[in-house]
Amino acid sequence: MIYLIKPLIVNITIIFSLMFNANLFFPFSKRKPLNFKQQTILGLFSAFSAKLCMLYPIETLEDTNFDFRMIPILIVTLYGGWYPGLLCTAIVVMLRYLIGGEYVYVGIAVSILALGIGVLFRSGFLRSANKVLYGVIVISFYYLVYIFILFSTVSFLDINFYIVYFLAFSLTFTALIYTVEKLIIANQQFDETLYLDKLSTVSQMAAAFAHEIRNPITTVRGFIQFINSDTKDENLKQFAPLILDELDRTNKIITNYLTVARPTNFTLSYIDVNKALQDSVELLRPFGSYRNVSIDLKLEGEHYIYSDEQHLKQVLMNIIKNGIEAVEEEQGGYVKIVKKPSDERGQIEITFVDNGIGMSEEQLEKLGLPYYTTKTKGTGLGSMITNRLIHEMKGKIHYESKVHNGTSVTVILPTVSKE
Numbered sequence: 001m002i003y004l005i006k007p008l009i010v011n012i013t014i015i016f017s018l019m020f021n022a023n024l025f026f027p028f029s030k031r032k033p034l035n036f037k038q039q040t041i042l043g044l045f046s047a048f049s050a051k052l053c054m055l056y057p058i059e060t061l062e063d064t065n066f067d068f069r070m071i072p073i074l075i076v077t078l079y080g081g082w083y084p085g086l087l088c089t090a091i092v093v094m095l096r097y098l099i100g101g102e103y104v105y106v107g108i109a110v111s112i113l114a115l116g117i118g119v120l121f122r123s124g125f126l127r128s129a130n131k132v133l134y135g136v137i138v139i140s141f142y143y144l145v146y147i148f149i150l151f152s153t154v155s156f157l158d159i160n161f162y163i164v165y166f167l168a169f170s171l172t173f174t175a176l177i178y179t180v181e182k183l184i185i186a187n188q189q190f191d192e193t194l195y196l197d198k199l200s201t202v203s204q205m206a207a208a209f210a211h212e213i214r215n216p217i218t219t220v221r222g223f224i225q226f227i228n229s230d231t232k233d234e235n236l237k238q239f240a241p242l243i244l245d246e247l248d249r250t251n252k253i254i255t256n257y258l259t260v261a262r263p264t265n266f267t268l269s270y271i272d273v274n275k276a277l278q279d280s281v282e283l284l285r286p287f288g289s290y291r292n293v294s295i296d297l298k299l300e301g302e303h304y305i306y307s308d309e310q311h312l313k314q315v316l317m318n319i320i321k322n323g324i325e326a327v328e329e330e331q332g333g334y335v336k337i338v339k340k341p342s343d344e345r346g347q348i349e350i351t352f353v354d355n356g357i358g359m360s361e362e363q364l365e366k367l368g369l370p371y372y373t374t375k376t377k378g379t380g381l382g383s384m385i386t387n388r389l390i391h392e393m394k395g396k397i398h399y400e401s402k403v404h405n406g407t408s409v410t411v412i413l414p415t416v417s418k419e
Helices: 002-025 036-055 070-080 082-099 104-127 131-153 159-229 234-261 273-290 309-326 361-366 381-392
Strands: 268-272 293-299 304-308 333-341 347-354 396-401 407-414
Touching: 002 036, 002 070, 002 159, 036 070, 036 082, 070 082, 070 104, 070 131, 070 159, 082 104, 104 131, 131 159, 159 234, 268 273, 268 309, 273 293, 273 309, 273 333, 273 347, 293 309, 304 309, 304 407, 309 333, 309 347, 309 381, 309 407, 361 396, 381 396
Parallel strands: 293 333
Antiparallel strands: 268 304, 333 347, 347 407, 396 407
8 A cells, every 4th residue: 555655645745845836936816817927837837746746656557657647737727727727738748658658648638638627617616616615526527537538448456546546636636726725815915914014104104294284285275265365466366276276186185195094983883785885876977977987786685784884985986986087088988886795605795897998917916005096196095095994894805907908896895684
């Protein structure tokens, strides 16, 4: 039995060690799609992992070559897509052909089968709330064809081999999925920690100078209004409204800084999410009509959250307003809002989709950071405040966007049963 276990342990160690190294190069994430370069690196990493597994097969099994090379193919296809999966499979097939032997084409067939199963089940796997359980379904379908190929082509081996091999294969595959999911969560928490640290820096700066700037601005505004009330200077009459507007805009920016620095206390209550969404949409419909943007709201079921109603509406209106402003006014467009139960129990998912100008990957990564904005007249504080308020509601927010293809914002909030 030891001749079976030793090479399997080596294979398992190889796969897990290279997975952790791959996570160092580009942290695993659900919401950041891999670009072509990253997909290539991921495919090469997986191929290298599979190659090392092939160098340490289970020996003394006649002319067969049993190892765990199919696991990297399955995992990289399920998480990375068909391209890195195909790249990994092509390298594995080539190496298996070079190794040769009586069962060379059987080895090639089961490797290609792993790619096919991965591509077939990928979309369902990514949508699944419990990926470990879905992984069991994937591996079960793989076994159906894999075992059929073995019994049709390979001489029957000792029953202990089949038990140990397939049990270790299943445990390694499901443990790998579980570990990847935990790494995704850890990476997301790390990103949130960095964001909150930057937010804290802005808060300290804001608290230090916001009030000092606001006081003289208020004084200047008052004097301009007083002088303009009975002046005969035509230039002053012409430009006084513009000066007041700019002072008001400056005052609004300072107010936003103060909101970041010293957020108001939550007034907790049970909030009907449907009503909050309907109120927010109705308030912004005139603004949408003015910019030739329609707002479509779809509600599935009734849900309540225990939070601050004004803060929730501020979040909703900020996101909707950003969606409206992202649409080119000349062409017109839409903002579609869908509220539905989340895949995870006890949560709701609110999705905001617009067909605006969209954002690049670089812009997405910076969104919500201090001072960053995609608008010509903006400070980036609106997104910062939105992200912070959602965090204080124990919720999550995710952005997806492509240039010229619009933006999708997903807000996930915990629900409660109304007392």
